[in-house]
Amino acid sequence: MTFSELLERVGSMGPFQVLHVLLLSIPILFMASHNLLQIFTAATPAHHCLPAPNTSSALPVGPHGEPDRCRRFSRPPPEGPPGLWNATLANGTWGPTEPCLDGWVYDRATFSSTIVTEWDLVCDFRQMKEVAQSLYMAGVLIGGIVFGSLSDRFGRRPILTLSYLLLAVSGTCSAFSPNFLTYSSFRFLTGCSLSGIILSTMILCVEWVPTRIRAIQSMFTGYCYTFGQFILPGLAYSVTEWRWLQFIVSFPYYVFFLSSWWVAESVRWLVLSGKSSKALKELQKVAAFNGRKEEGDKLSLEELKLNLHKEITQGKSSYSMAHLFREPILRRISCCICLIWFATGFAYYSLAMGVEDFGVNIYVLQIIFGGVDVPAKFISVLCLSYVGRRITQAACLLLAGTAILANIFVPSDMQMVRTSLAVFGKGCLSSSYNCLFLYTSELYPTIIRQRGMGLGNLCTRVGSMIAPLVKVTGEVMPFIPAIIYGVIPLLGGAAAFFLPETLNTALPETIEDVRHGSANVPPLQPPPDIQRGSQSSSGPLLWVGQSRLILKDRLPKQLCPSPS
Numbered sequence: 001m002t003f004s005e006l007l008e009r010v011g012s013m014g015p016f017q018v019l020h021v022l023l024l025s026i027p028i029l030f031m032a033s034h035n036l037l038q039i040f041t042a043a044t045p046a047h048h049c050l051p052a053p054n055t056s057s058a059l060p061v062g063p064h065g066e067p068d069r070c071r072r073f074s075r076p077p078p079e080g081p082p083g084l085w086n087a088t089l090a091n092g093t094w095g096p097t098e099p100c101l102d103g104w105v106y107d108r109a110t111f112s113s114t115i116v117t118e119w120d121l122v123c124d125f126r127q128m129k130e131v132a133q134s135l136y137m138a139g140v141l142i143g144g145i146v147f148g149s150l151s152d153r154f155g156r157r158p159i160l161t162l163s164y165l166l167l168a169v170s171g172t173c174s175a176f177s178p179n180f181l182t183y184s185s186f187r188f189l190t191g192c193s194l195s196g197i198i199l200s201t202m203i204l205c206v207e208w209v210p211t212r213i214r215a216i217q218s219m220f221t222g223y224c225y226t227f228g229q230f231i232l233p234g235l236a237y238s239v240t241e242w243r244w245l246q247f248i249v250s251f252p253y254y255v256f257f258l259s260s261w262w263v264a265e266s267v268r269w270l271v272l273s274g275k276s277s278k279a280l281k282e283l284q285k286v287a288a289f290n291g292r293k294e295e296g297d298k299l300s301l302e303e304l305k306l307n308l309h310k311e312i313t314q315g316k317s318s319y320s321m322a323h324l325f326r327e328p329i330l331r332r333i334s335c336c337i338c339l340i341w342f343a344t345g346f347a348y349y350s351l352a353m354g355v356e357d358f359g360v361n362i363y364v365l366q367i368i369f370g371g372v373d374v375p376a377k378f379i380s381v382l383c384l385s386y387v388g389r390r391i392t393q394a395a396c397l398l399l400a401g402t403a404i405l406a407n408i409f410v411p412s413d414m415q416m417v418r419t420s421l422a423v424f425g426k427g428c429l430s431s432s433y434n435c436l437f438l439y440t441s442e443l444y445p446t447i448i449r450q451r452g453m454g455l456g457n458l459c460t461r462v463g464s465m466i467a468p469l470v471k472v473t474g475e476v477m478p479f480i481p482a483i484i485y486g487v488i489p490l491l492g493g494a495a496a497f498f499l500p501e502t503l504n505t506a507l508p509e510t511i512e513d514v515r516h517g518s519a520n521v522p523p524l525q526p527p528p529d530i531q532r533g534s535q536s537s538s539g540p541l542l543w544v545g546q547s548r549l550i551l552k553d554r555l556p557k558q559l560c561p562s563p564s
Contacts, residue, residue, distance in 0.1 A: 006267075006299070009287070011286065011290030011291070013213065014292075016289040021221070023260075024204055025220060026256075027164070027201070027252070028228065029225070029227065029228035030231070031228060032225050032232060033228060033231060034167070034190060034250075036366070037246065037249060038136075039353060040114070040232070040233075040242070040245060042114055042116055042242075043114050043116065045111055045117065046106070047069055047107065048066075048068065048104065049069075049072035049104060050072075050100065051072055052073065052074060052101070059072055059073065069104075070099065071097040072098060072100055074096050100123065104120060104122060113241050113242050113243070115183065118242070127471075128180060131469070132184045135191075136188060137464045139187070139188040139190065140194055140195050140461050141458065144195040144199065147192070147195055147196035147200075148454070150196075151196075151199060152269075155265055155273070157260065157263050157264070159196050160204070160263065161261065163194075164193075164257040165254075165257045166193035168250055168254045170186045171190050172247055174190060174250075175247040190250075201221070204263060204264070205217055207267070219377075222377070222434075226373040226374060226377070229369065230367055230370050232366065233362075233363040236363065237363045264285070271305070276301055280299060321455065323451075327514070330444075330515075333443050333514075336495040337459075338459045339492050340432075340436065340456075341457070342459040342488075343397055343463065343492025344432045344463070345459070345467070346464065347404065347429055347467075347488060348464070349463075349464040350481075351369075351425055365419065368423055369422075369426055372423050376430045380431035380434045385503075389438070389439045389442065392431075394496035394497055396429070397428070399424070400426075400432065401488070401492075402490070404421075404425050404485050405487070407422065408479050408482045440452055440453055442505075443499065445507075445508040445511055447511070448511070470485065
């Protein structure tokens with residue numbers, strides 16, 4: 001008896017499954033708020049130097065006629081009316097300048113405070129807010145590695161509960177951080193806890209629902225993140241003080257920490273860890289909740305150990321991450337997948353975190369950025385089903401890279417065109433993510449499929465961590481970041497063409513299936529006359545000759561030497 005059959009006995013689609021998926025999916029709504037929080041808490045408002053003493057209010061003029069953001073005059077202006085000062089300043093003929101030694105004056109019309117205004121992360125320190133976002137993404141990367149191994153050792157539910165508490169505490173501590181270093185450290189911990197939540201949520205959601213509705217459950221959980229992007233701009237519009245905004249998006253996880261005690265543990269993990277009695281109790285609780293208490297009471301510990309433990313131990317293997325690169329075909333798949341995952345995460349966060357660069361209302365644009373994910377994911381599902389995985393994956397990245405590069409040639413005053421290209425690019429990248437989860441799982445054989453998914457997740461976290469730091473290259477030339485952000489997805493799109501198509505093909509079970517393509521090739525059948533037992537002398541010989549040519553493509557080269 002498999003676990004799927006056990007689940008059918010205790011109720012595979014009852015009240016328990018509905019409540020269980022809701023309890024696990026609702027926290028996903030606020031995960032988008034943490035991933036994109038610095039769009040608002042680290043926004044950089046218009047600013048200029050606080051004038052030096054005895055210099056009146058005169059300031060150097062910037063390139064667009066506004067006060068210079070990082071310099072001020074170091075001696076009093078010449079005698080005369082202010083109009084004369086401005087004309088003189090514009091011509092650059094008066095006065096030495098100096099850095100903003102006494103601080104800055106900020107426009108607080110949109111944001112009453114941000115970490116930028118709090119700790120003066122402007123001018124020589126303007127890269128620090130990008131460093132803070134990269135540290136957060138580094139936490140997401142490290143958390144995936146640490147919490148993944150911890151969940152295998154201590155269980156899925158304890159790690160989920162710990163992650164909820166860690167996110168709530170680290171988010172609260174970030175809100176009340178006295179300095180930038182402390183803030184960045186707690187944001188790093190927030191990123192770590194986020195990975196723990198993602199990993200445990202995926203496993204616990206999938207395990208407790210039947211196979212036939214896993215796609216629906218996955219889509220529902222994914223759309224929770226999408227609709228969560230609408231919550232953040234609403235909260236940021238209402239709460240313009242960054243500390244309170246940080247606290248508000250963190251506080252719900254105290255509630256999720258308490259509710260997580262009701263979440264059921266993974267039965268497979270309990271059996272594998274030698275806790276079969278606890279696994280039996282979990283199944284009986286589910287049966288009682290679904291109104292099948294009698295079926296639950298019929299389950300025995302011996303039956304559970306005999307059947308479920310056999311299923312799990314057969315699924316275990318000693319394959320490591322190194323097996324993803326040992327075979328030539330797997331090496332090609334893994335290298336291409338690494339580049340595609342990296343490009344998607346890299347370009348996605350370059351657009352998602354660059355909302356304030358387009359000169360449009362930051363709240364409205366964030367809602368549009370979130371809203372484009374809804375049709376984008378739906379269209380990607382249609383393309384995956386009818387066009388194919390490879391073409392869809394390549395098109396998503398190629399179109400996204402083209403949209404990013406096209407923005408280089410659009411003048412800054414054409415805000416609607418620039419915004420439309422950015423929204424289109426983000427929609428393509430959301431579709432790329434949607435495609436990747438399915439495509440990657442179909443490319444790798446069952447015995448190393450989870451490791452292949454883990455490798456892809458690692459690469460996309462590296463990409464999202466590096467993306468904010470690329471903005472620093474804009475100090476050399478303003479268009480360099482856009483070129484990098486655009487070229488990388490183009491390379492990822494090109495790499496997709498080197499992958500095999502998996503539409504309407506069986507999932508490979510072993511490495512041999514991938515190596516020889518046997519999962520996608522029908523078995524050899526002798527001609528009808530041979531099947532009927534014909535005694536023709538030429539028929540069997542002809543079929544053997546044809547079979548040898550076909551088998552030559554399936555077997556390793558050392559078993560099929562070239563004819564001399």
